[in-house]
Amino acid sequence: MASDAVTLITNDHRVMERLFERLRSGRGDRQLLLDECAARLTAHSHAEEQKVYPVLAGLDAHAREEAHTGADEHHEAERLLHDLQRISPEGPGFDDTLENFIATVARHVVHEEDELLPTLREALSEERLAEVGAAFEEVRIAELAVAGIRV
Numbered sequence: 001m002a003s004d005a006v007t008l009i010t011n012d013h014r015v016m017e018r019l020f021e022r023l024r025s026g027r028g029d030r031q032l033l034l035d036e037c038a039a040r041l042t043a044h045s046h047a048e049e050q051k052v053y054p055v056l057a058g059l060d061a062h063a064r065e066e067a068h069t070g071a072d073e074h075h076e077a078e079r080l081l082h083d084l085q086r087i088s089p090e091g092p093g094f095d096d097t098l099e100n101f102i103a104t105v106a107r108h109v110v111h112e113e114d115e116l117l118p119t120l121r122e123a124l125s126e127e128r129l130a131e132v133g134a135a136f137e138e139v140r141i142a143e144l145a146v147a148g149i150r151v
Contacts, residue, residue, distance in 0.1 A: 004129035005052055005136050006117045012044045012140070013109045020102045030089035038081055039147035041105070045074040047139035055132050056116060059123050066116050073108040080104055 003011075019037045022028060053067040080101040087094045121129065141151050 003133050003137075004126065005124075005133035006121050006129060008133045008137055008140075009044075009048065009052070009117060010113065012040070013113070016040060016044075016105065016109075020105075023098060024102075030094075034085065034089065035147075036149065038085065039144060039149050041077060041081060043140045043143035043147070045078065046143055047136045049074065050139055051135040052120070052132055055124070056120055059119065063116075063119055063123075066119065070108070070112060070116055073104070073111065077101065077104050077108060 016037065019033060019040070023030060023033050023037065049071050053070060056070075057064040057067040080097070084094070084097045084101050087097055120132075124132065144151055
């Protein structure tokens with residue numbers, strides 16, 4: 001099921017957006033949805049930072065700066081996620097914190113899909129994109145398995 005890095009990353013973004021919609025709706029077990037969101041965000045971020053961003057950073061100075069920005073955005077989203085996890089889904093402040101978290105992730109997704117991923121696609125051959133995708137997927141799947149999520 002391996003695919004190229006750009007497609008895999010973009011697919012992950014769509015999965016997160018669907019989770020966000022489910023969290024926003026208030027239907028279902030919001031704590032379970034939040035736990036899944038945390039596992040997926042962590043796995044995605046770690047896989048990108050370990051396998052994709054180093055490739056991007058090796059392209060040129062601008063791409064290196066963009067990769068650093070992407071990592072900083074991951075860390076900000078993770079910080080907000082930890083804030084969100086400390087609040088009961090039924091408690092005051094949950095919805096506002098959730099919206100702040102979602103907005104932060106959405107900004108990162110736009111940055112990645114408008115800047116980072118096109119740079120990667122233009123710079124790498126199809127074969128190299130597939131190699132980076134396989135490496136990304138290996139880390140992501142391993143981290144999800146630790147969290148009890150099967151892909």
